[in-house]
Amino acid sequence: MKTAEGKAKGTLQQYRDNYKSFTTFLDEFDIPRSPTVIDRDTIRHYINYMRNDSVQFKGNVYISDEEKKRGLSDSTINTRLKTLRVMYNTLEKSEGLIDNNR
Structure with missing residues (x-):
């Protein structure tokens, strides 16, 4: 959908990347990937997970385990949440697939 809007490749x-992070979280906690199941509590859980449990630079082989730490920066969390807002706004407004009153 966003490709059709002419968004930059980056x-x-x-x-x-941000969507993959979210779906990895959902899978880790056995939460269905359905936009009709995901609610405010799920998003709050995701925020707390990113703030307290997510590992910075996870999977980066060039950074030592000592340099990796738990908890993402506020900037990273906000960027990931912006991606979710874009996705849900698109599903709700453009596609009419979800109800925003949850």
């Missing part, structure tokens, strides 16, 4: 890659 923006689209960031959307993909």
